[in-house]
Amino acid sequence: MTDAAELEVPPPPKKTKLPLILGFVLLLAGAGGGFTLVKIGIIGGKTIEAAGDSTETSDIPPESEDVAFVPLDPMVITLSSGSDRQLLRFTAQLDVNPAAVEEIEKIKPRIIDILNGYLRALEVEDIEAPAALIKIRSQMLHRVRIVAGENRVNDLLVMEFVLN
Structure with missing residues (x-):
């Protein structure tokens, strides 16, 4: 129980x-x-x-400031991934200090050479990544500043970046 x-x-x-x-x-x-x-x-x-x-003040410079742009010659780069060959069309302009325009024009062949070498080293997978253009642009700007001088080039503006 x-x-x-x-x-x-x-x-x-x-x-x-x-x-x-x-x-x-x-x-x-x-x-x-x-x-x-x-x-x-x-x-x-x-x-x-x-x-x-x-x-x-904002990060965008006012329109009243002097701004100078130096256009770079258009480049066509051949990229190969396996058996496929693709072309990258690239056009850019450099945002430079107005006092440095003549100096940048003189070294423009060096700048194009350094950008051409960097872009040829890229693979198609590097370009097709979602944030690829931001990374590539910052890498190219770094290389241009090394060649041209730190205080001469403010920015690299990508005008055309087409992969065919």
Whole structure:
């Protein structure tokens, strides 16, 4: 008889959903309150009206600054991957300091040579990667700055980059 009394275990109490509901209500109240505080400008800095009147400087140079571009000759590079041969058409311009335009024009053959050597070393898989143009562009800009001088070339602008 004592064995039968030990086997009868009372059923577990039914779980309440009150903490879940309370947590959800507090979540909604916090989100609504945070949105309201940001919207009226108490926290989060500027309001939408003040953001339009901002006088902060941006990374983009103003149009009033002198900017000079030196176009590079178009290049056609043969890329081989296995038995397939593909052509890469590449055209670019250099964003240079206006005082350095003549010096860059004089060394333009060296710049084209260094870019041609780099592009020929690439494989088709390197070019077809999703972020390939960003990586290739930064590598080419680094090489151009080595040849031309660090303070002469600001940027390399890729005008055409087509793989046929």
